[in-house]
Amino acid sequence: xxxxxxxxxxxxxxxxxxxxxxxxxxxxxxxxxxxxxxxxxxxxxxxxxxxxxxxxxxxxxxxxxxxxxxxxxxxxxxxxxxxxxxxxxxxxxxxxxxxxxxxxxxxxxxxxx
Amino acid sequence: xxxxxxxxxxxxxxxxxxxxxxxxxxxxxxxxxxxxxxxxxxxxxxxxxxxxxxxxxxxxxxxxxxxxxxxxxxxxxxxxxxxxxxxxxxxxxxxxxxxxxxxxxxxxxxxxxxxxxxxxxxxxxxxxxxxxxxxxxxxxxxxxxxxxxxxxxxxxxxxxxxxxxxxxxxxxxxxxxxxxxxxxxxxxxxxxxxxxxxxxxxxxxxxxxxxxxxxxxxxxxxxxxxxxxxxxxxxxxx
Ligand code: SF4
Ligand code: SF4
Ligand code: FES
Numbered sequence: 001x002x003x004x005x006x007x008x009x010x011x012x013x014x015x016x017x018x019x020x021x022x023x024x025x026x027x028x029x030x031x032x033x034x035x036x037x038x039x040x041x042x043x044x045x046x047x048x049x050x051x052x053x054x055x056x057x058x059x060x061x062x063x064x065x066x067x068x069x070x071x072x073x074x075x076x077x078x079x080x081x082x083x084x085x086x087x088x089x090x091x092x093x094x095x096x097x098x099x100x101x102x103x104x105x106x107x108x109x110x111x112x113x
Numbered sequence: 114x115x116x117x118x119x120x121x122x123x124x125x126x127x128x129x130x131x132x133x134x135x136x137x138x139x140x141x142x143x144x145x146x147x148x149x150x151x152x153x154x155x156x157x158x159x160x161x162x163x164x165x166x167x168x169x170x171x172x173x174x175x176x177x178x179x180x181x182x183x184x185x186x187x188x189x190x191x192x193x194x195x196x197x198x199x200x201x202x203x204x205x206x207x208x209x210x211x212x213x214x215x216x217x218x219x220x221x222x223x224x225x226x227x228x229x230x231x232x233x234x235x236x237x238x239x240x241x242x243x244x245x246x247x248x249x250x251x252x253x254x255x256x257x258x259x260x261x262x263x264x265x266x267x268x269x270x271x272x273x274x275x276x277x278x279x280x281x282x283x284x285x286x287x288x289x290x291x292x293x294x295x296x297x298x299x300x301x302x303x304x305x306x307x308x309x310x311x312x313x314x315x316x317x318x319x320x321x322x323x324x325x326x327x328x329x330x331x332x333x334x335x336x337x338x339x340x341x342x343x344x345x346x347x348x349x350x351x
Contacts, residue, residue: 006309006310006311006312006316007310007312007315007316007345008310008316008342008345008346008349010312010316011316012346013341067219072312073319075311076277076312076317077273077276077277077317077319
């Protein structure tokens with residue numbers, strides 16, 4: 001597991017995802033702040049706006065990548081060698097479940113809109 | 114002048130302890146180096162153990178941690194140090210005795226980067242009638258990397274090396290790696306970069322820069338590591 005996305009590639013993905021997240025959150029905040037939302041259906045329509053929806057989906061993926069590289073680095077640095085394998089497996093599984101749930105939620109927004 | 118020195122003989126001492134030594138102010142001359150002071154202290158207690166050889170900052174054998182900073186004792190003036198001078202072995206590697214540490218892991222990491230010129234394919238023989246010429250500019254690229262004396266001051270002040278000394282190459286070995294990667298006469302540049310592109314070997318470096326701050330030869334391993342990373346990137350783009 002420690003070799004999944006490693007070395008230079010990990011380094012670059014970490015920077016790329018950091019840049020994306022830094023751009024996404026302020027812009028998404030601005031977009032949402034400029035909408036009038038009083039009903040559930042309105043909220044779903046706002047969230048399902050194609051550009052916003054796709055950007056959000058990419059963001060979810062990049063959050064997982066960013067967390068994987070960042071948390072793995074911390075685990076490799078600080079955990080005793082014997083527990084690194086299990087910890088990485090748990091991290092991978094946790095991120096996998098989280099990503100699955102996040103994508104499912106994004107999908108259901110589309111369905112409801 | 115007071116000195117507080119780390120003492121430990123694993124065979125006889127249950128635990129390390131700090132021992133206080135005293136030198137007469139008159140004995141501490143203006144141009145005295147710490148190594149000179151240690152030699153005087155050893156006359157007081159012949160069991161005090163430390164390494165040294167060249168006494169002029171060339172051999173790299175007398176690295177030690179003095180008032181919290183890794184230095185070479187032979188080129189550190191006593192008068193510049195705040196008393197009591199606290200002297201410990203360089204951190205992160207096993208202590209053999211007093212200020213002498215076991216540097217095996219450090220040397221193994223150095224060995225692991227193949228720190229020698231590879232100007233031919235493995236099955237090729239080198240043509241000894243012709244020199245491997247370099248332009249002055251090509252030669253200049255080696256400046257700042259070949260001067261390393263392998264004292265270990267950098268690696269033993271690097272937290273990443275403390276955590277993973279058997280897996281992370283550490284600043285000195287990576288500085289040496291850079292030296293051969295940029296050498297115009299070496300034909301294994303790609304292989305070298307590929308080998309280095311690893312989550313442990315190179316990418317444990319977190320740019321903490323302790324290495325650069327502690328190098329007694331004024332070298333900059335941290336910059337060399339960043340250069341290796343950008344060369345890896347260039348290799349991918351090429
Ligand atoms: S810059 Fe890298 S090698 Fe140097 S001390 Fe920091 S982590 Fe270690
Ligand atoms: S880079 Fe500097 S501190 Fe590190 S081993 Fe070489 S000479 Fe010593
Ligand atoms: S004794 Fe050789 S470097 Fe200090």
